[in-house]
Each structure stands twice: as C-alpha cells, then as structure tokens.
Amino acid sequence: MKLVNQQLIKNTNLKLLYNSIFENRGISRAALAKKTGLSRTAVSALIDELTESGFLYDSGTGDSAGVGRKPNCLELCSGNHYIAVFGWEEKRVHAQLIDICGSTLLQQELYRTPGDSYTELCHAFLEERILKLIRSTQLLGICFVLPAMIDPEKETVFSTTISLAQDQGETGVIPLLRETFSSYAAAVFNDTACAAYAEKIYTAILEKDYAFIRFSRGIGAALFIQDRLLGRACASYTQFGHFSISPQGPPCPCGNNGCLELVLSEEALPGRLHAEGTSSSLLSLPSIGYADLGRAALYGDQTAIQVIRKMAREFSFALSNLICLVHPRLIVLGGNACTLGPVFLEEIRLSLQETGFRRMTENVRIRYSGLDAYACYNGAMKYFFDIHYQFTGSMKGSFFIG
16 A cells, blocks of 8 residues: 555656646756755656656756756657547547647548447557557557547446447447457547647636537537536536527427527527528528638628627526536637637627626636637547556556546
8 A cells, every 4th residue: 555655646746747847848857846846856856757768858958047057958758658539520530649748640530431330440540550650658548539428437428429339339338448448548538528628738727717618519518616627528517508598499309498509509500590581691501500600790791690699699698507606717619619700709798798697707708719629639638648647557458437
C-alpha cells in the first residue's frame, strides 16, 4: 500500500510539473518550484525523469532579470509520444494520431457502409497505418469519441445518433472495444465533453463554472462545476437537448414533447421558413442547414433573420433555466451553432435579459467557440493524458469510460 501511495504521489507531481510547463513554456526549474510548491530538489529530480523519458527538453538558457546564473528554459518535447483518437459518425470515422503537445501527425477519414464495424475499421487502421508510422511504445493510449451518452456503471451506450448493430449493439460495444484493444490503454468518451475540454484548455477558460453547448445532429451540453467536468466525459449526467421548451410541441423519440434538439434541429428549418408566410431563396435548396440560414441572415435575408431570432428566443428559455440551476459564469456555443452567426448570438443575449432570474442571467457571458470542428479530438487527447495517463506503472490493458 505504501508503494502504491508513493507512485500516486509521484504521478501527481509529474503531471503537475508537466502541465505547469504546458501552460508556461520556457519556465525555469526555480520558477516551477515556486509555482508548484515542490522543493527544488524534488523538481530537479522529476524534471530529469521527464526529460529522460522524452516528455521535456531543456532549450538552453533564458533571460535573467537579476545577476548570477541564467535559468534554463524547459519546453515540451514533441514527436515522441502520441494518442490515437477515433471519432465515430454515422457514415465515417475520423482517425487522428495526435502528439501530446497537440500536433496532428496523421489524419484520415475512414468511410463506412452500414455493414461495417466501427471497431474493426479502427483496429485495422491502427495496425496498418498508425503502427507503421510510430513504435507501439510511443502510443500512450487510444480514445474512441462517440456521439452518445455513456453509462460507466453498466458499461453501456445509450441515446446515440449512430447504429452500433455491427459492434454488438449499445450493450456490447464497450466490452468489444475492451477485448479488441486489450494490448493498449484505451478509453471511450462523449464527443461534446471532449469539445468542452478542448475549449477550456486551448482557449484558456478561467471560469470555474462553465457550460459548453454543442449543436450537431442533436444538442449536447457539458458542464464544469468548480473546475470539474460533471459526470466526467460520459455525458450521462445531463441531457440538455431533451429539455422541453414546448410541452405542446411535436413528440420526440425520447417520449417527451417539444424537446430542444427537435424544435431547433436543422430538419425543422424548412417548416420554420414556411411558417413565416413569405418565400425565401433558401427553400429552393435541396436541404437547409444552420450554415445556410446564418449566411442568408448575414446578407440581409429578412425571413432568415426572423427565423434565427425566434430560434434564439426559444433557446434562451432553456438557457435561463440552466443558469438558474447551476449558474455558469460562461456559456460557450460550439459545433454547428457557430454557423448561425451574429444575429443568433445577439438575440440570445437580449432574450436572457428578459427571461429567467435577472440577478443570475446578467452575470453570464455567452460566446461562440473559438476552435474548429476537429477540436473535440484534441480535447479527447488532452483529457486522456490529463485524467487517465499514468507516468508511473504500466498502462497496458487499462480501459477507461469517461
């Protein structure tokens, strides 16, 4: 037990030092000791270990404000350690090999038919492509990012937008992944949670209470409460997309009526445009997406502007209730929501001033995501490394859910 505790403490300190350098590139050992509260002797020994294992390197001497010996500058070492990330979608798998510093070495779309197994596609790509580029010892872990809620206790997937029939279904997919990738450290995450973590890390969010809401085929949310991701990366603690904003609205497959992701979905856009009672050039398109609506509004299409404003007001009802429940100081809208443009965001801000508990809503900042569509994969990599990776001990055969 004493040895285990020592390893846990050592791993915690190694993570602390690594992430301190991640946030303060070029920091010196002396500054690290001051920042982390560890002794200079401990910092020196742990930094030497991280350097020898290829996680860090000393870039040379830095500037010194005083007299005496100039401090050495510590930097992250790229090109040595990687995490493979597979993002599952209905018709394809996004496969990426990402360095722990955030650089993508390999990126490819693996297209699939309804008869293809996601698990088999990922395993074949790992063996035939990834392990031809790097050594297996360089692969720290494998992440599977799913558009689904995940139950870590029952080890099942539910409320997903993809079919898992070829992967032993929603109850069998996690055991299948565990068995297929038993030679590696692997993890299964929710896509919205990974995007939320990427936003927090890569846009330097300082708010401890923060909500990330992502529009894709559905509407998902991830909540950080006092700097902790609620329910970890499983999305099983919240189902914001099934918040009802219209009890008399259309029935949802979940059994509720007027669910947010049903009423505000891209599939609902043609009906909304028709309901305005005027013709719009958008109706001539074979399909209408958020990006089409946002672009039309940007260039003055009055029908598109009206539809977006109504959507924003409805969305603000759900947001005002979320704010009253958990009071996030920052709300970030990600995914396809960003393509709705400035009219949507501004109308939400105005509507929140009129709905909900003003004392709480007036203290909340709302903005669009500052990252691209691939952010959730970098988020998965960083989350795995920050939360699950262990510098001490073997990771082989480890399997994590959320």
